Amino acid sequence: MSSTSSNGTRVDIRRYRPADKQGVLDTILSIQREEFGIPITERDQPDLATIEAFYQTGKGDFWVAVSGDADTPAAEGKVIGTIALKDIGDHQAALRKMFVAAPYRGRDLGVAARLLATLLAAGRQRGLRRIYLGTTAKFLAAHRFYEKHGFTEVTPDALPASFPRMVVDTKFYVLELG
Secondary structure, three states: EEEOOOOOEHHHEEEHHHHHHHHHHHHHHHHHHOOOOOOOOOOOHHHHOOOOHOOOOOOEEEEEEEEEEOOOOHHHOEEEEEEEEEEEOEEEEEEEEEEHHHHHOOOOHHHHHHHHHHHHHHHHHOOOEEEEEEEEEOHHHHHHHHHHHHOOEEOOOOOOOOOOOOOOEEEEEEEEEE
Protein backbone atom coordinates (compact mmCIF):
# COMPACT_ATOMS: atom_id res chain seq x y z
CA MET A 1 0.00 0.00 0.00
CA SER A 2 1.72 3.17 -1.21
CA SER A 3 0.93 6.89 -1.14
CA THR A 4 2.76 9.98 -2.36
CA SER A 5 2.74 13.41 -0.71
CA SER A 6 2.59 16.76 -2.44
CA ASN A 7 6.40 17.05 -2.14
CA GLY A 8 7.03 13.71 -3.87
CA THR A 9 7.73 11.64 -0.75
CA ARG A 10 6.39 8.12 -1.14
CA VAL A 11 5.39 5.95 1.79
CA ASP A 12 4.63 2.22 1.77
CA ILE A 13 3.23 0.10 4.57
CA ARG A 14 4.58 -3.43 4.67
CA ARG A 15 5.24 -6.33 6.97
CA TYR A 16 8.39 -6.10 9.11
CA ARG A 17 11.47 -8.01 7.98
CA PRO A 18 14.75 -8.52 9.89
CA ALA A 19 16.60 -5.90 7.82
CA ASP A 20 14.24 -3.28 9.32
CA LYS A 21 15.44 -3.83 12.90
CA GLN A 22 17.80 -0.85 13.20
CA GLY A 23 15.31 1.48 11.51
CA VAL A 24 12.61 0.34 13.93
CA LEU A 25 14.88 0.95 16.92
CA ASP A 26 15.98 4.37 15.65
CA THR A 27 12.41 5.49 15.00
CA ILE A 28 10.90 4.27 18.27
CA LEU A 29 13.72 5.28 20.61
CA SER A 30 14.09 8.77 19.15
CA ILE A 31 10.36 9.46 19.58
CA GLN A 32 10.25 8.03 23.10
CA ARG A 33 13.38 9.71 24.41
CA GLU A 34 13.96 12.87 22.41
CA GLU A 35 10.44 13.93 21.59
CA PHE A 36 8.59 12.86 24.72
CA GLY A 37 11.40 12.71 27.29
CA ILE A 38 10.62 9.16 28.40
CA PRO A 39 13.79 7.65 29.90
CA ILE A 40 13.49 4.27 28.15
CA THR A 41 16.16 2.24 26.40
CA GLU A 42 16.31 -0.65 23.96
CA ARG A 43 17.15 -2.86 26.94
CA ASP A 44 13.86 -1.83 28.58
CA GLN A 45 11.99 -3.15 25.53
CA PRO A 46 13.18 -6.74 24.96
CA ASP A 47 10.35 -7.30 22.47
CA LEU A 48 12.28 -5.15 19.99
CA ALA A 49 15.19 -7.60 20.04
CA THR A 50 12.93 -10.47 18.96
CA ILE A 51 10.19 -8.89 16.83
CA GLU A 52 9.56 -12.02 14.76
CA ALA A 53 9.28 -14.33 17.79
CA PHE A 54 7.39 -11.84 19.97
CA TYR A 55 4.94 -10.30 17.48
CA GLN A 56 4.85 -12.32 14.27
CA THR A 57 3.29 -15.41 15.87
CA GLY A 58 -0.27 -16.60 16.29
CA LYS A 59 -2.63 -13.84 15.18
CA GLY A 60 0.00 -11.16 15.75
CA ASP A 61 2.24 -9.26 13.36
CA PHE A 62 4.45 -6.17 12.98
CA TRP A 63 4.34 -3.61 10.17
CA VAL A 64 6.53 -0.70 9.16
CA ALA A 65 5.94 2.46 7.18
CA VAL A 66 8.91 3.18 4.93
CA SER A 67 9.62 6.31 2.90
CA GLY A 68 11.36 6.80 -0.39
CA ASP A 69 11.63 9.27 -3.21
CA ALA A 70 12.29 9.25 -6.95
CA ASP A 71 15.67 7.56 -6.39
CA THR A 72 14.70 5.08 -3.67
CA PRO A 73 11.63 2.87 -3.90
CA ALA A 74 9.54 3.43 -0.77
CA ALA A 75 9.46 -0.30 0.00
CA GLU A 76 13.27 -0.21 0.39
CA GLY A 77 13.44 3.18 2.07
CA LYS A 78 13.84 4.46 5.61
CA VAL A 79 11.59 3.21 8.42
CA ILE A 80 9.44 6.16 9.48
CA GLY A 81 6.63 4.40 11.34
CA THR A 82 5.75 1.18 13.16
CA ILE A 83 2.76 -0.71 14.51
CA ALA A 84 2.46 -4.15 16.10
CA LEU A 85 -0.27 -6.62 16.96
CA LYS A 86 0.49 -8.95 19.88
CA ASP A 87 -1.70 -12.07 20.13
CA ILE A 88 -2.80 -12.36 23.77
CA GLY A 89 -5.17 -15.30 23.33
CA ASP A 90 -8.94 -15.74 23.41
CA HIS A 91 -9.39 -13.86 20.07
CA GLN A 92 -7.83 -10.75 21.61
CA ALA A 93 -4.69 -8.80 20.82
CA ALA A 94 -2.70 -5.82 22.02
CA LEU A 95 -1.84 -2.93 19.73
CA ARG A 96 1.76 -2.03 20.49
CA LYS A 97 4.63 0.08 19.19
CA MET A 98 2.61 2.58 17.15
CA PHE A 99 5.03 5.36 16.29
CA VAL A 100 5.35 7.75 13.35
CA ALA A 101 8.33 10.08 12.94
CA ALA A 102 7.29 13.74 13.31
CA PRO A 103 7.95 14.84 9.69
CA TYR A 104 5.53 12.15 8.46
CA ARG A 105 2.60 12.87 10.76
CA GLY A 106 -0.60 14.49 9.64
CA ARG A 107 -3.15 14.02 6.92
CA ASP A 108 -0.95 14.63 3.87
CA LEU A 109 0.45 11.09 3.87
CA GLY A 110 -1.94 9.63 6.46
CA VAL A 111 0.78 7.30 7.74
CA ALA A 112 -0.73 6.69 11.19
CA ALA A 113 -4.20 6.05 9.78
CA ARG A 114 -2.77 3.68 7.16
CA LEU A 115 -0.74 1.77 9.75
CA LEU A 116 -3.83 1.40 11.94
CA ALA A 117 -6.02 0.38 8.98
CA THR A 118 -3.49 -2.32 8.08
CA LEU A 119 -3.49 -3.66 11.63
CA LEU A 120 -7.30 -3.60 11.95
CA ALA A 121 -7.81 -5.34 8.60
CA ALA A 122 -5.37 -8.07 9.64
CA GLY A 123 -7.08 -8.38 13.03
CA ARG A 124 -10.50 -8.83 11.44
CA GLN A 125 -9.15 -11.30 8.87
CA ARG A 126 -7.54 -13.32 11.68
CA GLY A 127 -10.77 -13.50 13.68
CA LEU A 128 -9.87 -11.15 16.52
CA ARG A 129 -12.79 -9.80 18.56
CA ARG A 130 -11.01 -7.20 20.67
CA ILE A 131 -7.87 -5.09 20.46
CA TYR A 132 -6.47 -3.42 23.59
CA LEU A 133 -3.76 -0.81 23.89
CA GLY A 134 -1.89 1.07 26.55
CA THR A 135 -0.34 4.50 26.21
CA THR A 136 1.12 7.22 28.39
CA ALA A 137 -0.65 10.32 29.62
CA LYS A 138 1.87 12.40 27.62
CA PHE A 139 0.68 11.16 24.21
CA LEU A 140 -2.37 13.46 24.00
CA ALA A 141 -2.53 13.41 20.21
CA ALA A 142 -2.48 9.60 20.35
CA HIS A 143 -5.48 9.62 22.71
CA ARG A 144 -7.47 11.72 20.23
CA PHE A 145 -6.33 9.54 17.33
CA TYR A 146 -7.42 6.29 18.99
CA GLU A 147 -10.74 7.74 20.11
CA LYS A 148 -11.40 9.07 16.59
CA HIS A 149 -10.85 5.52 15.30
CA GLY A 150 -13.36 3.92 17.65
CA PHE A 151 -11.26 2.97 20.67
CA THR A 152 -12.86 3.58 24.07
CA GLU A 153 -10.99 4.14 27.29
CA VAL A 154 -11.06 1.35 29.87
CA THR A 155 -9.77 1.08 33.42
CA PRO A 156 -6.70 -1.06 34.11
CA ASP A 157 -8.84 -3.63 35.91
CA ALA A 158 -10.82 -4.20 32.67
CA LEU A 159 -7.69 -5.47 30.89
CA PRO A 160 -7.31 -9.21 30.37
CA ALA A 161 -4.66 -10.85 32.54
CA SER A 162 -2.68 -11.68 29.39
CA PHE A 163 -2.39 -8.01 28.34
CA PRO A 164 1.32 -7.02 28.28
CA ARG A 165 1.47 -3.89 30.41
CA MET A 166 4.37 -1.48 30.14
CA VAL A 167 5.44 0.46 33.22
CA VAL A 168 5.01 3.79 31.41
CA ASP A 169 1.42 3.06 30.31
CA THR A 170 -1.25 4.87 32.31
CA LYS A 171 -4.19 5.05 29.87
CA PHE A 172 -5.82 2.02 28.29
CA TYR A 173 -8.22 1.57 25.40
CA VAL A 174 -10.18 -1.22 23.71
CA LEU A 175 -11.73 -1.60 20.27
CA GLU A 176 -14.46 -4.18 19.73
CA LEU A 177 -14.06 -5.71 16.28
CA GLY A 178 -17.39 -7.54 16.38
